[in-house]
Amino acid sequence: MNPITPIINGMSITFKHMFLKPVTLQYPTERPKVAARYRGLQGLKVSHDKAKCVACYLCPTVCPAKCITVEAAEDANHDKYASKYEIDLLRCIFCGYCVEACPVDALKMTSEFELASYSRKDFIYSKERLLEKQ
Amino acid sequence: MGMEILGLPMMYYIAMVAKVLVTFIFVLLTVAYATYAERKIIGHMQVRLGPMRTGWHGLLQPIADGLKLFFKEEIIPSQASTFAFLVAPLIALVPAFITFAVIPFGGVIEIAGYKIPMQVAAYYDTAAGQVFDINVGVLYILAMSSLGVYGIVLAGWSSNSKYSLMGGLRASAQLISYELAAGLSIIAVFMLSGTLSLNKIVALQSGFGGFEWYIFKQPLAAFMFFVTSLAEINRTPFDLPEAETELVSGFCTEYSSMKYAMFFMAEYANMVTVSAMTVTLFLGGWNGPFTDAMPLLGPVYFIAKVYFLMFVCMWIRATLPRYRYDQLMHLGWKVFIPLALVNIVVTGIIGYFI
Numbered sequence: 001m002n003p004i005t006p007i008i009n010g011m012s013i014t015f016k017h018m019f020l021k022p023v024t025l026q027y028p029t030e031r032p033k034v035a036a037r038y039r040g041l042q043g044l045k046v047s048h049d050k051a052k053c054v055a056c057y058l059c060p061t062v063c064p065a066k067c068i069t070v071e072a073a074e075d076a077n078h079d080k081y082a083s084k085y086e087i088d089l090l091r092c093i094f095c096g097y098c099v100e101a102c103p104v105d106a107l108k109m110t111s112e113f114e115l116a117s118y119s120r121k122d123f124i125y126s127k128e129r130l131l132e133k134q
Numbered sequence: 135m136g137m138e139i140l141g142l143p144m145m146y147y148i149a150m151v152a153k154v155l156v157t158f159i160f161v162l163l164t165v166a167y168a169t170y171a172e173r174k175i176i177g178h179m180q181v182r183l184g185p186m187r188t189g190w191h192g193l194l195q196p197i198a199d200g201l202k203l204f205f206k207e208e209i210i211p212s213q214a215s216t217f218a219f220l221v222a223p224l225i226a227l228v229p230a231f232i233t234f235a236v237i238p239f240g241g242v243i244e245i246a247g248y249k250i251p252m253q254v255a256a257y258y259d260t261a262a263g264q265v266f267d268i269n270v271g272v273l274y275i276l277a278m279s280s281l282g283v284y285g286i287v288l289a290g291w292s293s294n295s296k297y298s299l300m301g302g303l304r305a306s307a308q309l310i311s312y313e314l315a316a317g318l319s320i321i322a323v324f325m326l327s328g329t330l331s332l333n334k335i336v337a338l339q340s341g342f343g344g345f346e347w348y349i350f351k352q353p354l355a356a357f358m359f360f361v362t363s364l365a366e367i368n369r370t371p372f373d374l375p376e377a378e379t380e381l382v383s384g385f386c387t388e389y390s391s392m393k394y395a396m397f398f399m400a401e402y403a404n405m406v407t408v409s410a411m412t413v414t415l416f417l418g419g420w421n422g423p424f425t426d427a428m429p430l431l432g433p434v435y436f437i438a439k440v441y442f443l444m445f446v447c448m449w450i451r452a453t454l455p456r457y458r459y460d461q462l463m464h465l466g467w468k469v470f471i472p473l474a475l476v477n478i479v480v481t482g483i484i485g486y487f488i
Contacts, residue, residue, distance in 0.1 A: 010453040014179045024183040 034111040039094045041112040041125070042087055043132045045105065051131060052106035055082040059098035059107060067091035068098060085127040089115060108132075145248040146257060153254045157234050165402040166196040172448045179452040206391040211294060214388065218292035223389070223396035226285025229278040230403035236271035237410045238333050240420050240432030252420070252433060253333060271332035272324070275411055276317060279366060282404065283309045286368075286375060286385045289397070293388035301384030304459070305375035308365060311466035312372075316362035318474035322355040322481045323348050323415055336419030349416040354477050356416040358470055360443075363412065365466070367404035369447055371454040372462060409443035410436075417443075 025032055034040070044051045055072035067090075073083035099107045110132075117123055137144045170185065170192065177184025185192030210219060240252030242265060249258040256267035268274060283305055290302015326348065327335050339346045349356040365372035376384030386397045413419060413436065422435035457465065 007454065011449060014449060014453045017181055018175070018178045020181050022178065022183045023181050024186075026183075026186060 034113065037109075038111050038113070039096045039109040041089070041110050041115060042092075042098065042130060043108050043110045043112075044085065044127065044130045045108055046132055051082065051085075051127070052104055053082045053085060054080050054104055054106070055085075056080075056103060058101045058103060062097045062101040064095060064097065065091045065093045082127065085130065087125045087130065089123045089125060090120065142257075143248070145246070145250075149245070149248065149250045150254075153250070153252070157239070157254055158231065161231060161234055161403060161406055164406050165399050166200070168402045168405065168444060169199065169398070170196050171444070172451070175445065175448045176452045179449070200395065203391055203395040208391045208393070209388070211388050213294040215292040215294070218288050219388075220393075222285050222289035222292060223393045223400070224285070225288060226282055226400040227396045227403070229282040229285075230400045230407060233275050233278045233407045234410070236268050236274050236332055237407075237414055238267070238336050238419055239410075239436045241425055241429045243429045251333070252429075256333060265333055267331055267333040269329070269331045272320065272330050272335075272415075275407070276313070279363075279404070279407070280309060280313055282400065283366075285397075285400065289389065290375075290385040293385070295388050297381045297383070297387045298385050301375040301381050301387070305368065305385060308368070308372065308374060308462065308466075311463060312362045312365040312470070315466060315470035315474050316359055316366060318471065318478065319355045319358040319362065320415060322352050322474075322477050325478070325481050325485055326351060332414050332419075336414060336421065339418040340421045347416060347418040347421075352416070352477070352481070354473065356412070358474055358477075359415065360408075360412050362466075362470055363408040364447065364450070365462070367408055368401065369405060370451040371457050373456060374459060374462060405444055405447055406440065409440045409447070412443055413439040 044053055046052065053070075055070050057070055057072075060066070060068040060070050067088040069084065069086040069088075070082050071084035072080050075081050094109070096109050099109055115123075139147065173195070174184040174192070185195040188194040188198045210216060235254040238251070238253035238256070242249050242251045242258055244250070249260070251258050251265040251267070253265070253267055255271075256265055258264075259266050286305040287302045290298045290300070290305065293299070323335070324330060327338050329335060329338075335348075339348060368375050374384075375381075376386065381387070386394055389397060417439050420432035420436040422431060425432045425435070
């Protein structure tokens with residue numbers, strides 16, 4: 001086969017590509033559009049100014065990575081609530097099973113994806129950090 | 135002209151220093167921004183953006199790179215042959231720059247009644263009324279380009295590292311195979327021009343609005359010269375001496391800081407030189423429309439042509455993968471050298487009958 005044609009074909013392809021719009025995202029200034037059902041950091045839903053979670057232990061039970069720690073307690077109205085709700089993001093695999101398992105729709109996956117931290121203990125998200133901002 | 139030193143007017147020396155400075159700084163800036171242009175062009179060819187952060191669209195990137203390399207730690211391997219290790223980057227860099235001494239980049243300009251040819255190693259003889267330049271300019275360039283490879287070979291050997299040594303060996307083997315073909319391919323040009331002076335070669339290509347360019351008379355020679363020159367300066371697709379995938383960084387694996395930067399600069403300066411050489415020999419040098427009326431257009435045309443060829447180098451780099459070593463040798467010895475010889479014979483026969 002003649003060796004020149006493929007080279008010319010390749011050169012014409014690269015030349016045409018030079019005028020295409022670059023796919024690069026200038027990240028810190030340009031933000032990516034996160035998909036609607038993206039599984040980012042978990043969030044605890046709030047209703048009537050307190051977390052909807054009733055500390056039923058279904059999420060730590062279903063969690064394949066065993067990253068959720070829940071401790072139940074009783075509040076002034078004798079309702080069960082989670083006095084401690086922690087997710088260890090170093091173990092979490094973002095599978096979303098906890099959200100699926102929740103019987104009271106108290107958990108959700110947010111589109112938050114910037115989860116880097118400087119120390120290991122910063123990766124353990126406490127209940128305060130998980131509560132959705134209002 | 136008032137004062138004379140060694141029988142030459144003062145203006146001669148002033149003009150010479152000015153030409154050297156302008157050419158050197160121009161090549162230096164081109165080298166710096168060639169790195170930026172290469173990253174930008176290859177970036178866009180791969181549908182990326184290239185450098186964007188340092189300055190507007192990354193325009194300060196070469197300066198940032200230079201500063202960073204300048205402040206890096208200077209490492210000399212304990213088992214290296216120190217003197218050769220230190221000298222090698224210089225041997226690679228200097229020939230790449232001094233080649234520009236003989237390349238004409240414009241016609242004759244007149245400043246304060248003194249005529250200055252725009253070529254570093256040349257002067258205008260008022261008595262004879264013509265430009266005299268070094269009459270073996272092409273041989274000088276070929277000699278310098280083969281000197282440059284000593285830097286690479288020395289770097290490879292003195293680093294005392296197997297990757298560097300492999301890089302150096304490949305560089306020398308590649309140089310031997312491709313210098314022959316490059317030399318043979320430009321012999322056809324000399325058969326047409328009858329001179330080795332670059333100034334005269336450019337003058338011979340001035341007529342008929344570009345149709346006197348040697349690329350039209352010697353297309354095969356032009357193509358072969360450009361490709362073999364790419365191989366000689368170790369550009370892709372012939373960058374085997376520093377093949378990252380196989381040899382880490384080839385001959386400059388053990389180098390750091392400014393010594394590494396010198397190799398980098400040498401590579402790009404060589405690219406400028408090869409482009410300038412191809413322009414001079416085949417693309418009519420600084421010739422172009424209206425150069426008689428405005429001699430300063432000469433350098434503009436010259437720079438435009440050189441930049442176009444450098445763009446082609448980068449374009450080739452964005453397109454072609456590296457040759458395998460045996461393919462490289464096959465191409466050099468079994469394709470280019472026979473083709474160049476045939477080209478010489480055909481040129482000779484045609485030249486004899488016309």
